[in-house]
Amino acid sequence: MTQPITQNSPTNRWLAYCFLALSMSLVGSYVALSKPLVAALGVFLLAWLRFGIGGLAIAHWLKRPANEPAMTPSTKRLMFLESFLGNFLFSIAMLFGVSMTSAVSAGVIMASIPAAVALMSWAFLKEHIGLRTWGAVACSALGIGLIALSKSELPTQSSGGLEAHSALSNPLLGNLLIFVAVLCEAAYAVIGKKLTGALSPKRITALINLWGFVLMTPMGLYAAWKFDFSAVTLGSWALLLFYALAASVWTVWLWMTGLKSIPAARAGVFTVMLPVSAALVGVLALGESLGGLQLLAFAIALAGVLLATLPSGKTTPPAP
Numbered sequence: 148m149t150q151p152i153t154q155n156s157p158t159n160r161w162l163a164y165c166f167l168a169l170s171m172s173l174v175g176s177y178v179a180l181s182k183p184l185v186a187a188l189g190v191f192l193l194a195w196l197r198f199g200i201g202g203l204a205i206a207h208w209l210k211r212p213a214n215e216p217a218m219t220p221s222t223k224r225l226m227f228l229e230s231f232l233g234n235f236l237f238s239i240a241m242l243f244g245v246s247m248t249s250a251v252s253a254g255v256i257m258a259s260i261p262a263a264v265a266l267m268s269w270a271f272l273k274e275h276i277g278l279r280t281w282g283a284v285a286c287s288a289l290g291i292g293l294i295a296l297s298k299s300e301l302p303t304q305s306s307g308g309l310e311a312h313s314a315l316s317n318p319l320l321g322n323l324l325i326f327v328a329v330l331c332e333a334a335y336a337v338i339g340k341k342l343t344g345a346l347s348p349k350r351i352t353a354l355i356n357l358w359g360f361v362l363m364t365p366m367g368l369y370a371a372w373k374f375d376f377s378a379v380t381l382g383s384w385a386l387l388l389f390y391a392l393a394a395s396v397w398t399v400w401l402w403m404t405g406l407k408s409i410p411a412a413r414a415g416v417f418t419v420m421l422p423v424s425a426a427l428v429g430v431l432a433l434g435e436s437l438g439g440l441q442l443l444a445f446a447i448a449l450a451g452v453l454l455a456t457l458p459s460g461k462t463t464p465p466a467p
Contacts, residue, residue: 159408164456166405167417170398175424177393184390187383190242192374195367196387198234198360201395208353215347222345225338229351230358233335240328247321256325257422258291261451263333264415271337276412279454284412286451287419293444294422332418339403340411348403356395416455419448 184193211217218226261284268274342351406414423445 161456163405163408164417166401167409167414168420168452170401170405171417171420172424173393173398173401175421175426176428177390177398178421178425181386181390184383184386185242187379188374188387189370190238191363191366192370193387193390194238195360195363195370197391197394198356198363199367200388200391201356202353202360204392205349205353205356205396208349209357211350212347215350216345218345222342225342226346226351226354227358229335229338229342230355231362232331232338234355234359235362237328237331237335240324240331244321244324244328247317248325256322257329258288259326260291260329260332260418261287261415263329264336264418265412267333267337268340268410268412268415272340272411274410274412280412280416283416283451283455286447286454287416290419290444290448290451291422293440293447294426296440333415336406336411336415336418339406340414343403343407348400348407351403352396352399355399359395413455416451419451423448 181193188196265276265280265284269276339351346354402414405417426441426445
C-alpha cells in the first residue's frame with residue numbers, strides 16, 4: 148500500500164505541489180483542445196459523455212476501502228456540493244458566460260480565482276494566510292490578467308439565434324456568470340480540502356464524477372435523442388476519450404491528492420497553471436503566436452508559484 152503524502156517530508160510536499168500544478172496544466176490543455184468537441188457534440192452531450200466515460204473508467208474506485216469510515220451526513224452533503232458547484236454549475240456558468248462576453252473580460256475576471264480561494268480558505272477553513280501567500284496570490288492574479296489582456300479581441304463564435312443575440316447584447320450577464328464560475332472554482336478547492344480529511348482521493352474522484360453524471364443525465368439524454376452520432380469523426384471520438392479521462396479522472400485525482408497535504412489557499416495559487424497551459428497549447432498545437440506581454444505574464448505567474456512553494460522558516464499546519 149502506498150503511503151499518503153504528508154506535509155512533514157519536504158520531498159512529499161514538493162510531490163504534492165507537482166500534482167497540483169499538473170492537475171491545473173491538464174485542465175488548461177483540455178480546455179484549449181475541447182473547442183472542436185463542443186462544435187461536434189454540443190455542450191450538454193459532451194459533458195454527459197465525459198462523465199459517462201470517466202465513470203466507466205473508475206467504477207472500481209466507488210467501493211469504500213475497508214479502512215475508511217462510512218460517510219457522515221455532513222460528508223455526503225459536501226460531496227454533493229463539490230460536484231454541483233465544481234462540475235455542474237461551474238461548467239454551465241463558464242460556457243454560457245464566455246458566449247455572452249469577450250474572452251479578454253472572462254480572462255480578467257478569472258484572474259480573481261486565487262484570491263477567492265484564499266479568502267474562502269480563511270473564512271471557512273480558518274487557515275492562516277501569511278504575507279508570502281498573499282504575494283503569491285497577487286502575482287497569480289496579475290499573471291492571469293496579463294495573459295487575458297495579451298489576447299486579440301475576437302467576436303464570439305456561436306450558432307446563431309438567441310445565443311448570437313446574447314453574445315452581442317448581454318456582456319453584463321456574461322461577466323456575472325464568469326464571476327459565478329470563479330466562486331464555484333474557489334468553493335471546489337475549499338470543499339475539496341474538507342473532503343480529503345474524510346475520504347481517499349480516488350473515492351472522492353469517483354463520487355464527484357457519479358454525481359456529475361446524475362446531474363447532467365436529463366440534459367444529456369435530451370441532447371442525444373436526435374443527435375447523429377455517425378457524423379462524429381474517429382479523431383473526435385479519440386479526443387473525447389482523452390478529454391473524459393483528463394477532466395473526470397486525472398485532474399480530479401491529482402488535485403485531491405495534492406490538496407490532501409497543502410493548505411487550500413496555497414493550492415489556489417496553482418490555478419494560474421490553467422491559463423498558462425492553455426496559452427502554451429495554443430502556441431504549440433494551434434499555431435498561435437507568443438508575444439512579449441504573454442512572456443511577461445508567464446514570468447509573473449511563475450514568480451507567484453515560487454513564492455507559494457519555496458520553503459520558509461516555519462511551517463503552517465494544514466487545516467483540519
